[in-house]
Structures are given as structure tokens and as C-alpha cells.
Amino acid sequence: MESTDRIAAVRFLITLQRWTGLFKWQDENGTDLWSKLKRIHPFVLHLPLTFTYIALMWLEALTSADFEQAGQVLYMSLTELALVTKIINFWYRREQVSEFIRELSEDPAYELRTREEVELWHRQQRHFKRIFYFYIRGSLFVAAMGYFSVFVQEEYELPFGYYVPFEWRTPERYYYAWGYNVIAMTLCCLSNIVLDTMGCYFMFHIAMLYRVVNLRLRALHQAPEKVAAPELRAIFRLHTRVRRLTRQCEVLVSPYVLSQVVFSAFIICFSAYRLMHMGFRERPGLFLTTLQFVAAMTVQIFLPCYYGNELTFHASALTNSVFHTNWLEYSVPTRKMLNCYMEFLKRPVKVRAGVFFEIGLPIFVKTINNAYSFFALLLKVSK
Structure with missing residues (x-):
């Protein structure tokens, strides 16, 4: 049980984040050349690709001749x-993120103690x-579809529009613009989905800890007070x-x-x-790519809302788990201790996004409703 890897689901993704400049290296605070390279690696990678590429996309949108052309970008x-x-x-809080991951994986206070807990954790x-590797593969497939769908078009077209400072609609220069598009968008897509996965994993892991607390409370349903009292203090x-x-x-x-x-x-x-202004017969590849992008974006909103809802749900279930203890057989001091714990549980556990809303399934439904309302308004304005 002590050898159980408590963050096995994201161990590979943490390594991937280090190589993509999104996570802190373990030995980057040294004074040797390799440590210095690790410190500047995120900026060398993302400044010419991610940030420059995004700036060129916004420049293309702001300099578009009409609203329909801007909407394509x-x-x-x-x-x-x-x-x-x-x-x-993540860059601003990289020390906090690193310490948070270390505590989740190594702190002995969160060690699993029974076979039931270990089986639940592994399962x-x-x-x-399975969920997030499917999400990652699906997102990368959408990007790949966009890269290669432009080759079935009659005219030269970029997979994802951005401002190109030279005339690229020629056989000699098109692949320079296309190559930069592919490299920059792949890095952006990979960074986006990996950061999504880590944010959701943080909420998932804490929800699992609340489930472990529930299991330990329910395991006291037949325990005598001599055994239950110290165990309750450890649970608290x-x-x-x-x-x-x-x-x-x-x-x-x-913030994320x-x-x-x-x-x-808005996305x-x-x-x-x-999609409304793109015919399937004229642009079948880009039409399918955009349709898949909408599906991936919907999943991207749903996942943090789902795991935020799971965290709140399992934290709220602790009240019922307290009633599964053998509290009727306990002495007055132990029952008073349980009563104090019940008062403590009255404060709801919720993860908020800023000071605006709670992360949960209701905000997902509201976001989809808002998207439909904006779309209907946009159609009226465009007419």
C-alpha cells in the first residue's frame, strides 16, 4: 500500500509538461549550464511559437475586411x-503547483490503508x-484533420488562419506558412489539453480523498468506542x-x-x-474539422465542471457517512465530538472560479445556453 503511486494517472503527463515548458524541472535551481537551460527552456519554446502565433491570429482577426472574414479566425x-x-x-504559480503535486504523491498523511481503498484508488x-487519453487523442486528431484537410481544397488555404507577413498563396511559399501553422498549433493544442488534464486531475484527486474519508467513516459502523474514538480523531x-x-x-x-x-x-x-457560412460540398474537410472542434470544445468545458461537481458531491456525502458510525453506542464526550464535526460539515465545500460562480454542472448548462443566445444574436446582426 505504501508503494502505491497515488498520481499514476498523470505521471506521464507531468513529464510531458516538463518537456513542453509548462512544469518545473526538479533540478532547475542549480547554477550549472543544464539548469540554466531548463529555466529558459519555456520562454525559448513558447515565445516564438505559442505567443507569436496567437498574436498573429489576433492581428488577422483585427485587420479583416469584414465581419464574416474575422469570424473565420x-x-x-x-x-x-x-x-x-x-x-x-501555471508559470506564475509553478512553485505552488510543484509543491501541490509533491504533497499529493508523497505526503504520508494521505497513504491508503486498506485493500478496499487501494482497489478504489486504482480503479x-x-x-x-481512459477518459483523458481519449480526450487528448481526440483533440490531436482534430488538429491533424485541420492540417491535412486543406490539401483537398482547390485554392490555397491555411488550416487555421493567421496573419502571414508575405504572400503565401504560391506553390513556393505556401509550405512555409503551412509548416509554421502546424508546428505552432501542435504546441498550442498539446499545451491546452495537458493543462486541462492537470486542472481536472487536481479536483479529481481531492474528490478521491473525500471518498477515502467517507470509506473510513463507514468502516466504523460496528466498531466499539475504544477503537472508534482515536480513529475519528485521525479522520478529523x-x-x-x-x-x-x-x-x-x-x-x-x-483562473483557468x-x-x-x-x-x-463565444468560441x-x-x-x-x-459552419453556417461554410458549405459541406465546397469545403468538406474544413467543415468536418470545425464540427469536430465544436465537439472537442464542448467536452473541454464539460470536464472541469464534472470534476468540480464530483468534488462537491463527495464532500457533501460526509454528513451521511457520519450517521453510519456506531454513534448511538458512544459516550457523551465522543458524541459531542461528532456533533462538533457535523457543525463543521455544514460549511459547504465548493470550488469557485474567481468570485463569479461555482465550478459544477450547472455552469456547463448555462455556458451552452449562453453560446446559443450569442449565436442567435450574431445571426440577427449579420443579416
Whole structure:
């Protein structure tokens, strides 16, 4: 049980994040050349590719001749603007993120103690891996479809529009613009989905800790007071630590979820607007790519809302788990201790995005409704 890898679901993704400049290296604080290269690696990688590419996309949108041409670029420009928020947030809090991951994986206070807990942990970690590896593969497939669908068009067209400072609609120069598009967009797509996965994993992991607390409370349903009293005190201490982790998690994921939810309604709106002005017969590849992009974006909004809802649900279930203990047989001091714990549980556990809304399934439904409202308004304005 002590050898159980508690963050097995994201161990590979943490390594991937280090190589893509999104996560801190373990030995980057040294004074040797290799440590210095590790410190400047994120800026060398993302400044000429991610940030320059996003700036060129916005330049193309702002210098477009009409609104329809701008709408062809805005759907992706807004997506990448949310990515900028995520990257800056992780860079700014890279020490906190590194310490948070270390505590989740190595702190002995969160060690699993029974076979039931270990089996639950392994099963849920595998389930998380299946969901997010499918999401990552699907997102990369959408990007690949966009890269190669332009080759079936009669005219020269870029997979994802951006401002090119030279005339690229020629056989000699087209592949320079296309190659930069592919390299920059691949890095942006990979960074986006990896950061999404880590934000959701933080909420998933804390929800799992609340489930472990529930299991330990329910395991006391037949325990005598002599055994239950010290175990209850240990559970209360664990719960206090998990509440602290929840507040830390909120600080780490709040900016990313807030930006994602705020921009997602506009992203889906402009994507649907693009589909309305793009015939399937004229541009079958780009039409299917945009349709898949809308599906991937919907999943991208749903996942943090789902895991935020799971965290709140399992934290709220602790009240019922207390009643499964053998509290009727306990002495007055132990029952008073349980009563104090019940008062403590009256404070709801919720992860908020800024000060605006709680991360959960209701905000997902509201975002989809807002996207439809913006789309209907955009159609009226365009007419």
C-alpha cells in the first residue's frame, strides 16, 4: 500500500509538461549550464511559437475586411487567448503547483490503508486515464484533420488562419506558412489539453480523498468506542488537511476555469457561425474539422465542471457517512465530538472560479445556453 503511486494517472503527463515548458524541472535551481537551460527552456519554446502565433491570429482577426472574414479566425483566436491565461497562471504559480503535486504523491498523511481503498484508488485512476487519453487523442486528431484537410481544397488555404507577413498563396511559399501553422498549433493544442488534464486531475484527486474519508467513516459502523474514538480523531485531522488542499486547488484552477468558461460561449458561437457560412460540398474537410472542434470544445468545458461537481458531491456525502458510525453506542464526550464535526460539515465545500460562480454542472448548462443566445444574436446582426 505504501508503494502505491497515488498520481499514476498523470505521471506521464507531468513529464510531458516538463518537456513542453509548462512544469518545473526538479533540478532547475542549480547554477550549472543544464539548469540554466531548463529555466529558459519555456520562454525559448513558447515565445516564438505559442505567443507569436496567437498574436498573429489576433492581428488577422483585427485587420479583416469584414465581419464574416474575422469570424473565420475569431473562434480559434479566443481559444488560444484562454490558453495564454492557463500558461501564465501555471508559470506564475509553478512553485505552488510543484509543491501541490509533491504533497499529493508523497505526503504520508494521505497513504491508503486498506485493500478496499487501494482497489478504489486504482480503479478510479484507470478510469481517469481512459477518459483523458481519449480526450487528448481526440483533440490531436482534430488538429491533424485541420492540417491535412486543406490539401483537398482547390485554392490555397491555411488550416487555421493567421496573419502571414508575405504572400503565401504560391506553390513556393505556401509550405512555409503551412509548416509554421502546424508546428505552432501542435504546441498550442498539446499545451491546452495537458493543462486541462492537470486542472481536472487536481479536483479529481481531492474528490478521491473525500471518498477515502467517507470509506473510513463507514468502516466504523460496528466498531466499539475504544477503537472508534482515536480513529475519528485521525479522520478529523485528515479532513482538515483535505479542506486545506481544496482551497489550494481553488487557487490553482480558478483562473483557468474562469477564462475557459467565459470564452467558451463565444468560441462555440463563432464556430457555429463559421459552419453556417461554410458549405459541406465546397469545403468538406474544413467543415468536418470545425464540427469536430465544436465537439472537442464542448467536452473541454464539460470536464472541469464534472470534476468540480464530483468534488462537491463527495464532500457533501460526509454528513451521511457520519450517521453510519456506531454513534448511538458512544459516550457523551465522543458524541459531542461528532456533533462538533457535523457543525463543521455544514460549511459547504465548493470550488469557485474567481468570485463569479461555482465550478459544477450547472455552469456547463448555462455556458451552452449562453453560446446559443450569442449565436442567435450574431445571426440577427449579420443579416
